[in-house]
Amino acid sequence: MSHDDWEQFEFETRAVRAGQVRTHEGEQSEPIFPTSSFVFGSAAEAAARFSGETPGNVYSRFTNPTVRTFEQRLATLEGGECCVATSSGMAAILATCLGLLKSGDHIVSSRAIFGSTVMLFNNYLAKFGVETSYVGLSDYEAWEQAIKPETKLLFLETPSNPLTEIADIKKLADIAHAHGCQLVVDNCFCTPALQLPLALGADIVIHSATKYIDGQGRCVGGAVIGKEDVVGTDVYTFLRTAGPTMSAFNAWVFLKGLETLSLRMKAHSESALSLAQWLEGQPGIKRVYYPGLESHPQHELAKQQQTAFGGIVAFEIEGGKEQAWQFIDATEVLSITANLGDTKTTITHPASTTHGRLTDEQRAEAGIADNLIRIAVGLENSEDIQVDLQRGLEAVK
Numbered sequence: 001m002s003h004d005d006w007e008q009f010e011f012e013t014r015a016v017r018a019g020q021v022r023t024h025e026g027e028q029s030e031p032i033f034p035t036s037s038f039v040f041g042s043a044a045e046a047a048a049r050f051s052g053e054t055p056g057n058v059y060s061r062f063t064n065p066t067v068r069t070f071e072q073r074l075a076t077l078e079g080g081e082c083c084v085a086t087s088s089g090m091a092a093i094l095a096t097c098l099g100l101l102k103s104g105d106h107i108v109s110s111r112a113i114f115g116s117t118v119m120l121f122n123n124y125l126a127k128f129g130v131e132t133s134y135v136g137l138s139d140y141e142a143w144e145q146a147i148k149p150e151t152k153l154l155f156l157e158t159p160s161n162p163l164t165e166i167a168d169i170k171k172l173a174d175i176a177h178a179h180g181c182q183l184v185v186d187n188c189f190c191t192p193a194l195q196l197p198l199a200l201g202a203d204i205v206i207h208s209a210t211k212y213i214d215g216q217g218r219c220v221g222g223a224v225i226g227k228e229d230v231v232g233t234d235v236y237t238f239l240r241t242a243g244p245t246m247s248a249f250n251a252w253v254f255l256k257g258l259e260t261l262s263l264r265m266k267a268h269s270e271s272a273l274s275l276a277q278w279l280e281g282q283p284g285i286k287r288v289y290y291p292g293l294e295s296h297p298q299h300e301l302a303k304q305q306q307t308a309f310g311g312i313v314a315f316e317i318e319g320g321k322e323q324a325w326q327f328i329d330a331t332e333v334l335s336i337t338a339n340l341g342d343t344k345t346t347i348t349h350p351a352s353t354t355h356g357r358l359t360d361e362q363r364a365e366a367g368i369a370d371n372l373i374r375i376a377v378g379l380e381n382s383e384d385i386q387v388d389l390q391r392g393l394e395a396v397k
């Protein structure tokens, strides 16, 4: 079935079935094609495939059947015409930038984005003459003012990490389009199960499939989704030439991850909401950041833009870094790691890990206090997680 044919089905059905092409073996589960190249029936057929005259596989840096199934399934879930899979989330951002930009072009980006993305923009794209300006995620006037004639892309993540600030995607898409720019949304935290940026006007969606799409902490991968004449041409051509493509095995793991994505995102969100509500009532907790709380300044926007609030909860405790570390070290079940989007709940101290490279001043500007702790709520029983967080609270009393 083509892209359009899948539109008649609901999200959960597409997540389980879209993109599958059964082979003559009649397999129920999608096969893995671990092959680097493909053979042709004749020299003439080889020539036609190489020239692009007839469609079909040539080499797995270009296309692979397992990878294609993953791409088609994720494209239908995001409501995009086209998806290309990459070797990591960072490779997805790299491929988008190198596919679409040239020396002299300019990016306006939210300040609150993944640390490696900032390094890619500042240390590498800048080296080739692509400059980036940073603005506050929901400071729409600042976005508008930062746009120059050379600006090609607006880049953001929503909700932000770790403070779960929300951007109005539709508003930023309108600003981008009024200036002839494309809006790129890294949809890693919500996944298409909770938020559909393309339907809100974004032009390109980026994924780190490493996180919730895998959902079980096994493989590193990424994807870019958007229009056929942008993602299917410029981004894809860069990718097949430069090579940061996804392996067939990883594509298969992510494909199976998509089948349970909706269920998992609901469960992550439900558990995170109950823990955020509980944390908010605890003595020793100064502030909780979670878009599902009525105390969140953009709770209404989050309700409009997302179908649930995701698995990331951040909170400030009484005290400073010493107390935050004591809290973290007192937990017994949670994994102390900066990764997220796993069945296993993780706990991290952003000021000394994910945001450790920033200067004190940059950290203060980003609102990352020394007493801030972030949890990425997994799929354990939430009461067990609560008991573990209680251990943290006891330790700093």
Ligand SMILES: *Cc1c(COP(=O)(O)O)cnc(C)c1O
Pocket (backbone or CB within 6 Å): 088, 089, 090, 091, 114, 116, 117, 157, 186, 188, 189, 207, 208, 209, 210, 211, 220, 221, 222
């Ligand atoms: C992890 C992450 C990335 C990078 O993805 P990798 O798969 O680690 O390369 C990009 N954006 C966000 C929001 C992330 O959390």
